[in-house]
Amino acid sequence: TKTLRETLQEVIPAKQEQLKKLKAEHSQTVVGEVKVENIIGGMRGLKAMLWEASVLDPNEGIRFHGLTIPDCQKVLPPAPGGKEMTAESMFWLLLTGRVPSPNESSQFSAELAEKAELPAFVENFVDSLPRTLHPMTQLGMGVAALNHDSQFQAAYERGIKKSEYWTYMLEDCLDLAAKLPALAARIYRNVYHPDKAIAPVDKNMDLVGNYSNMLGFGHNESLTEYLRLYIALHGDHEGGNASAHTSHLVGSTLSDPYLSYSAALFALAGPLHGLANQEVLRWQMAMQKEIGESVSHENIRDYLWKTLRSGQVVPGYGHGVLRNPDPRFIALQEFCKARPELQASSMIQLVQKTAEVAPDVLKEHGKTKNPFPNVDATSGCVLYHYGLTEFKYYTVIFGVSRALGALTQLVWARALGLPIERPKSYSMDALEKLIKN
Numbered sequence: 547t548k549t550l551r552e553t554l555q556e557v558i559p560a561k562q563e564q565l566k567k568l569k570a571e572h573s574q575t576v577v578g579e580v581k582v583e584n585i586i587g588g589m590r591g592l593k594a595m596l597w598e599a600s601v602l603d604p605n606e607g608i609r610f611h612g613l614t615i616p617d618c619q620k621v622l623p624p625a626p627g628g629k630e631m632t633a634e635s636m637f638w639l640l641l642t643g644r645v646p647s648p649n650e651s652s653q654f655s656a657e658l659a660e661k662a663e664l665p666a667f668v669e670n671f672v673d674s675l676p677r678t679l680h681p682m683t684q685l686g687m688g689v690a691a692l693n694h695d696s697q698f699q700a701a702y703e704r705g706i707k708k709s710e711y712w713t714y715m716l717e718d719c720l721d722l723a724a725k726l727p728a729l730a731a732r733i734y735r736n737v738y739h740p741d742k743a744i745a746p747v748d749k750n751m752d753l754v755g756n757y758s759n760m761l762g763f764g765h766n767e768s769l770t771e772y773l774r775l776y777i778a779l780h781g782d783h784e785g786g787n788a789s790a791h792t793s794h795l796v797g798s799t800l801s802d803p804y805l806s807y808s809a810a811l812f813a814l815a816g817p818l819h820g821l822a823n824q825e826v827l828r829w830q831m832a833m834q835k836e837i838g839e840s841v842s843h844e845n846i847r848d849y850l851w852k853t854l855r856s857g858q859v860v861p862g863y864g865h866g867v868l869r870n871p872d873p874r875f876i877a878l879q880e881f882c883k884a885r886p887e888l889q890a891s892s893m894i895q896l897v898q899k900t901a902e903v904a905p906d907v908l909k910e911h912g913k914t915k916n917p918f919p920n921v922d923a924t925s926g927c928v929l930y931h932y933g934l935t936e937f938k939y940y941t942v943i944f945g946v947s948r949a950l951g952a953l954t955q956l957v958w959a960r961a962l963g964l965p966i967e968r969p970k971s972y973s974m975d976a977l978e979k980l981i982k983n
């Protein structure tokens with residue numbers, strides 16, 4: 547059994563060597579070209595970032611350090627008594643590239659539980675926010691406030707060597723990952739159930755077990771297991787997506803992890819990114835209301851066309867990189883298929899039926915490059931079924947999860963000494979000149 551720090555100490559030198567060799571031997575090697583469409587098209591497809599934790603193949607979907615989702619489900623340790631991989635074991639994999647033993651994973655859980663409580667001033671701060679403020683805004687503000695105790699910022703002010711950056715980064719990242727559930731749960735309770743007391747952190751429980759408990763759903767083992775799966779699966783989706791990229795960009799200025807991840811959360815809060823899971827449920831409920839009891843493929847098809855004709859996107863469909871159904875969508879659907887109570891839910895049935903019809907409609911519509919469901923198409927309906935019905939809160943759960951990948955890569959960015967990001971921009975006039983030359 548090794549600690550996370552010992553494991554990381556072991557793997558960092560080899561990666562540093564790998565980067566040194568890449569720089570020395572291939573700095574001038576061409577691996578792609580820049581077209582005008584990349585410049586005006588949101589840099590789609592541009593190979594422009596280093597990100598160690600995961601790589602997204604357009605057809606196959608995500609691999610975390612080479613492991614597919616079913617591989618992770620097989621090898622990553624679950625919580626005691628559970629079956630789904632824990633957030634901690636995914637964090638360990640994303641950070642070190644190694645699969646933790648059950649012992650390592652549970653020791654890591656214990657370390658995070660020790661750090662899980664919020665400072666009193668952050669509790670008071672989020673308690674003072676209006677209940678009408680969107681939960682994602684509250685989460686981003688709370689995370690930024692936690693930088694009060696940033697070890698990285700304090701060490702930088704004292705004066706440290708560049709080679710030491712990552713060690714302080716790591717401490718901040720572990721601290722933030724540990725505190726996110728308490729912060730996110732406090733926001734949920736403040737906004738939706740202000741009269742009920744929040745359960746204290748249980749030092750013997752895993753991160754998501756505690757999160758579920760603090761949300762007030764600890765008694766529901768199925769929901770807790772679903773949250774474990776959800777949070778592990780949403781942990782990382784390579785580096786170019788808006789939230790991961792934001793955290794990487796802000797971190798490259800040597801902002802601490804709290805500020806970097808706070809910025810990432812505000813990118814996640816956009817409806818084309820993480821807010822899509824809130825939008826999916828809002829949209830499916832409006833569909834259910836309109837078509838009533840007799841749900842048929844025909845009714846759903848009509849509703850899809852109505853959405854598209856009114857100039858809106860179908861939430862939960864399409865992707866910037868993927869060109870096939872999202873394996874995260876498939877894994878969450880499998881979770882539902884294994885549970886008769888979920889199969890009986892009218893909302894889950896509606897989501898499943900929509901997924902049977904939407905790809906053909908979107909193909910016929912002819913705009914999106916990927917007519918298949920992404921993870922957001924299904925992630926909310928299970929929460930809804932189990933009584934977590936406040937869908938404005940759903941992106942907060944995504945935000946607790948995306949920290950796994952984003953934070954681990956802040957540690958790597960500093961361990962590898964990556965520089966401040968500064969791509970070159972052009973005005974249209976300057977671009978036209980460039981084209982002529």
Ligand code: FAM
Binds near residue numbers: 818822862914
């Ligand atoms: N419904 C209707 N039209 C869509 C569409 C959808 N689901 N997905 C893409 N399109 C349109 C898109 O708006 C664009 O139209 P214009 O040419 O008029 O601008 C056209 O198809 C080409 O877009 P694309 O190249 O296929 O997609 P992008 O890479 O530009 O954008 C998404 C990717 C995810 C932003 C886009 O598919 C979308 O808006 N989907 C709906 C929102 C959603 O589910 N977001 C969540 C993505 C998820 F993975 C996550 O981040 N959590």
